[in-house]
Amino acid sequence: MLMELSYLPKQSKKYLKGYNGLSITNFMFATRISRVARLLNTRNEPKSRVEDIGSIIVNKSVTNGLNSNESLKLKDKLTSKGTRPRGRPRKPTPVTVIDKFNSVISYLEYVKYKKMKVTSSVFMGTFYELQVKEFLEENLKIKSTIHQGGSNDKGIDINAIWNPTTIFNNQRHTNDGDSTKKYETVNMKRVKPIVLRSNKTLKLFVQCKCFNTSKIAPKLIREIKGSCQEYFRKNGNSAVFMLVSTNGFTKVGREDFDKAQIPLIYVKFTKPRLIDARYPYDAKGWETGTIKGMYFNPLAVAMFKGLDWINFTTKLV
Structure with a gap:
């Protein structure tokens, strides 16, 4: 200014x-x-x-x-919520919907509610997994069982905690060969038998394959090794992988199974069969699958050395 x-x-x-x-x-x-x-x-x-x-x-x-x-x-x-919502409004969910199942009976109730066909492969696959789960809980005494089968199960349908020595409580453990030998060497790996360990508890991974005519091929063995290789690398031989199937191996599939660097157990378990068409959603209308045999790869044989699995499997069959 x-x-x-x-x-x-x-x-x-x-x-x-x-x-x-x-x-x-x-x-x-x-x-x-x-x-x-x-x-x-x-x-x-x-x-x-x-x-x-x-x-x-x-x-x-x-x-x-x-x-x-x-x-x-x-x-x-x-x-406020009184504004116009976008898209179609959601349908109210009934309170009686059964969203979870952990047994054969609860799964049949779920299937009945959803009106699923018992002839579908989805039904039979899950039904087979749950029957295997109940068989392992009753006969192999596995605990803390979790059924996680589905499209995103990453190759593992069941995982549990397992102490194999509890099956042979009334049986004296056998020591084949040198009793002072604490480690077995198999496929360039050292394995300590479970009976010589202070902690005898294992992590059990189970994959179920309800095949109609197919057999266990090398591709499936590679998928199994890939799904849990990282766990075995970090935790050593503190776990075992069990493959349960209705059919056996191809020639090359059997060779890859034996050469695997992780302990593998194969269990042949038959497919459940509908025996009474009047009760498709009732357990009494089904014939439960049964075990036909067990096979251990060399690494699993060394791990379970001292346990009489031959007599045990014979009694189950």
Whole structure:
């Protein structure tokens, strides 16, 4: 302002003849004052801000004139569930839906509710897995069993905790060969038999294959080794993998099974059969699958050395 007061009179004398410097200066000063006032007014005015409330955009200038309670009511009204939902509304879920099953009986109830066909491969695969699970719990005394079969089971249908020595509580453990030998060397690996370990508990992984005519091929053995190779690498021989199937091996599949660097057990278990068509959703209408034999690869033989599995399997069959 001071610079303008001192500068404008000189300009007025040079370019605006007929007017004295004081009157022109007063005129320009008043104009400048009005411009500054307008500028200050615009700076003091609240800026319009946009706030995103969920999926609704609210201009803050709309709520500036309202008090806090009114602005909160406006936001609640805009964001309330009464707004129009997108897409088709969800159907209410009945309370009686059975979403979980962990036994043959509960699975048959689930299938009956869902009106599934008992001839489908999906039904038979899950039904087979649950029958195997109940067989292992009853005869091999496995504990903490979890059935996780499905499309995303990563090659493992059942996992559990297993102490194999509990099966032979009434039987004296045999020691074949040198009793002072604590380790067995199989396939370039050292294995300590379970009967010589202080902790005899194993992690058991089970995969079930309810084949119609197919046999266990090398591809399946590679998938098994890939699904649990990392666990065996970190934990050593503290686990065993069991493959349960309705059919046997191909020639190359048997060779890969024996050469595997993890302990593998094969169990032949028959497919359940519907014997009474009047009761497809009742356990009494089905003939339960039965065990037909067990086979250990060399690494598993060394791990279970001292336990009489031959007589045990003969009694089951």
